[in-house]
Amino acid sequence: MSKNILEIKDIDKVYKNDFEALKKVSLSIHDGEIFALLGPNGAGKTTLIGIICGLVNASSGTVTVDGHDHIIQYRKARSVIGLVPQELYLDPFLTVTQTLTIARGLYGKQHSNALLKKTLEDLSLWDKKDNKVQELSGGMKRRVLIGKALMNEPKILFLDEPTAGVDVELRHSMWELVATLKSRGTTIILTTHYIEEAQDMADRIGIIQDGEIKIVEEKSVLMSKLGSKKLIIGLEHACDTIPPSITSDKLVLSDNGRTLTYTYKTGGKTGITELLSKLKAANISVHDISTQETSLEEIFVDLTHDNSTQK
Numbered sequence: 001m002s003k004n005i006l007e008i009k010d011i012d013k014v015y016k017n018d019f020e021a022l023k024k025v026s027l028s029i030h031d032g033e034i035f036a037l038l039g040p041n042g043a044g045k046t047t048l049i050g051i052i053c054g055l056v057n058a059s060s061g062t063v064t065v066d067g068h069d070h071i072i073q074y075r076k077a078r079s080v081i082g083l084v085p086q087e088l089y090l091d092p093f094l095t096v097t098q099t100l101t102i103a104r105g106l107y108g109k110q111h112s113n114a115l116l117k118k119t120l121e122d123l124s125l126w127d128k129k130d131n132k133v134q135e136l137s138g139g140m141k142r143r144v145l146i147g148k149a150l151m152n153e154p155k156i157l158f159l160d161e162p163t164a165g166v167d168v169e170l171r172h173s174m175w176e177l178v179a180t181l182k183s184r185g186t187t188i189i190l191t192t193h194y195i196e197e198a199q200d201m202a203d204r205i206g207i208i209q210d211g212e213i214k215i216v217e218e219k220s221v222l223m224s225k226l227g228s229k230k231l232i233i234g235l236e237h238a239c240d241t242i243p244p245s246i247t248s249d250k251l252v253l254s255d256n257g258r259t260l261t262y263t264y265k266t267g268g269k270t271g272i273t274e275l276l277s278k279l280k281a282a283n284i285s286v287h288d289i290s291t292q293e294t295s296l297e298e299i300f301v302d303l304t305h306d307n308s309t310q311k
């Protein structure tokens with residue numbers, strides 16, 4: 001998977017109200033991979049997808065989709081893209097079959113009964129094919145949206161928050177669908193707020209915050225970095241400094257010397273037992289102990305200070 005199917009270079013987006021939604025975003029997507037763009041509300045995920053798909057104009061920068069410039073060769077670029085938008089835009093009075101058939105027509109492609117049937121079956125919507133969209137549940141409507149995008153037989157499929165408002169069972173069936181599409185060679189780019197979602201589905205993960213790509217990393221590498229926790233140790237008596245016998249870059253003294261915070265990796269050796277016995281040996285009495293997950297914010301700070309990252 002060395003070939004890049006999507007090249008995004010130095011994309012800036014300033015909205016009319018002078019808000020800078022994207023700042024020099026560069027990103028390469030490998031052919032056939034599942035890439036998760038992870039970031040908080042307002043980070044710029046939907047804006048970036050909108051630019052790639054030609055729905056939003058970039059202020060500067062270039063996008064190359066399967067070798068085609070997304071503006072100069074927009075027809076060719078769009079012919080390989082499928083977009084499943086974050087918002088549910090569907091005509092409630094059309095049937096599922098009509099919705100997908102019209103979508104196929106809008107892509108300028110010839111109707112295919114075989115494709116329609118396969119798509120509806122893949123999405124577990126075959127038994128709903130003659131139902132009107134308004135008769136479907138929210139999760140089914142989301143699958144119809146995916147179906148519309150698949151009617152373009154896209155090489156690259158964008159899923160903008162595919163599991164927002166979707167129950168656990170459906171979420172898993174969505175993940176299975178994504179895996180099936182990948183096995184057929186489709187490149188998938190999905191956005192999410194959830195680390196767990198990125199973790200379960202993606203080959204690589206990009207983290208975006210305040211319009212900037214903070215990191216792009218293989219999932220396995222990133223997950224080992226994300227898997228850190230904090231042990232908060234309340235001390236019986238305030239300490240002026242951390243005794244040399246236990247000094248470590250993983251240990252921070254705060255709260256006027258009453259709290260020690262120890263950062264450790266989950267899975268494998270944590271070093272907690274060793275730390276506690278060293279505290280005891282140094283005659284430092286522990287008042288209470290609690291653990292804390294590393295927040296996304298802290299992960300961002302942590303990762304952006306790490307030189308081993310690549311963009």
Ligand SMILES: Nc1ncnc2c1ncn2[C@@H]1O[C@H](COP(=O)(O)OP(=O)(O)OP(=O)(O)O)[C@@H](O)[C@H]1O
Pocket residue numbers: 015016017019021039040041042043044045046047048086193
């Ligand atoms: N048409 C617009 N005009 C002005 N500002 C906009 C417009 N669209 C988006 N923005 C702003 O750009 C920023 C990024 O929005 P975007 O929708 O790309 O974020 P997002 O990462 O997709 O967020 P979410 O996770 O909530 O979907 C936000 O601050 C948003 O208010």
Ligand SMILES: [Mg+2]
Pocket residue numbers: 045046047086160
């Ligand atoms: Mg969004």
